[in-house]
Amino acid sequence: MAEPRKILTVFGTRPEAIKLFPLVHALDADPRFDSRVCVSAQHRGMLDQVLAIADVVPHHDLDLMTPGQTLDALTARALVEIGRVLDAETPDWVVVQGDTTTVMAGAIAAYYRQIPVCHVEAGLRSGDIYHPWPEEVNRRVVGTFAALHCAPTDTARDALLKENTDPATVHVTGNTVIDALHWVSAKVEAEPGLVSGLADLETRFAGKRIIGMTSHRRENFGDGMQNIADAVKRIASRGDIAVIFPVHLNPNVHAVMNEQLAGLDNVALIEPLDYPHFARLLNIAELMLTDSGGVQEEAPALGKPVLVMRETTERPEGVAAGTAKLVGTDADTIVRETERLLDDPEAYSAMARAHNPFGDGLSAQRICDLLAR
Structure with missing residues (x-):
């Protein structure tokens, strides 16, 4: 049997944690992977709430949040500190999700080390670099060099293809937020x-x-x-x-x-x-x-x-x-x-009654299968 592929999942905010814990669960349960987790703690308290309910214990907690921190200071610290984790872990893949400062810094740190990046929720575009700000540019930056683009919808896939992204790297997976919502709804039903x-x-x-x-x-x-x-x-x-x-x-x-x-x-x-x-x-x-x-x-x-x-x-x-x-x-x-x-x-x-276009709750498994290829 082949040696498990080491995956380092990097995130820092509450929304990222919600959308990535289903994937972390799936990676942890899959013998094809050696799953590691790094959090920047860009949002400390709100991040910790999700980690606790989802029973995710990070291997690396950078605790980057400081009062009144500017975007450039946060970006610089995240880039350096995530880089140190990458040097220690030497993963086969780095997984990031969405469009936060942690996402951009984590992806660039991986790129500097020629480690392939999997971008979950890839291809979202508003068309205006200041709405939302700075998220629109963060995700566009990652979209220029990610090796695997997990687009949540056909619209997101089409946006990537219009930017001349290699079609072989773009896959419609659905959005992992629906996986998370199904998971937490079942948990609440069992534990009111x-x-x-x-x-x-x-x-x-x-x-x-x-x-x-x-x-x-x-x-x-x-x-x-x-x-x-x-x-x-x-x-x-x-x-x-x-x-x-x-x-x-x-x-x-x-x-x-x-x-x-x-x-x-x-x-x-x-x-x-x-x-x-x-x-x-x-x-x-x-x-x-x-x-x-x-x-x-x-x-x-x-x-x-x-x-x-x-x-x-x-x-x-x-x-x-x-x-x-x-x-x-x-x-x-x-x-x-x-x-x-x-x-x-x-x-x-x-x-x-309109149809929800964002997924069926099976996105995390699709992403696992893509990472295993």
Whole structure:
């Protein structure tokens, strides 16, 4: 039997951890691989929540997060520290996911050592290098030299092929976030106590229609975040709804939302949720307001419409399928489109019943098989 192929999976944020733990599980269970994990801890607390629930213990924890860290300082530290791990491990492949600073730095460190890179969730493009920022450029950089591009959808594959990527290196695998959602949903069903932290809110808002919300994008800091807060305040003037908003820890989000929304009876500003609780929020919400990428994929898997508070999206599949709609950060538009879904059953049903284009929950195994070739 051939010696197992050493795979080093590198990630640093909560979304990366969610989308990669199904692959880490699959690699760990597959005798074809010697699986190793390196985390940058670009997001410390939120990352640790996912590691704990998914029972992933990193072999290397770089703990790079520092208060007020600039993008260039983070990039430089990540590049150097991930490089040291690569020199110690000498893997056959490096796996990265998505578009964070950790992804770009990890991939470049591997490239400098001529180690092939597998890019999970490859091919997402918004067409605007400043929306989302800096993620759009991060993923484009990795796309120029990855040896294996695991595109979540046909649209992502086509974007790569338009950039003259070698077709032999591009494979449509589905999105591992659907694998993760299936896994955590089954875990919560077996252990209901995992989501008991929302019980009080569910009781408090019994009989109301719940809107779930997330907002954290850098390009929305400033006026965009103020507009979003204004829109939520106006929506919350309705007596029939309640907003549950896990507020991102970044001061650019936290300060604005607390100033505008704290004290409103039917708005719950809560701490960031761990993954099981967030999956529960998706389940109990009637619709989602978000500027997140992952929510655009997760909510439709549960039949929940998504209004995307951004000017562009690198996930146009959801918009094309009808599961998501771009509403930008204009307060009037956010209010109008939210109330349309609340008050027009046909409009709501059209989005809720649209086909989710992002996967079937079998993506991690497909990626394993590609890495074994």
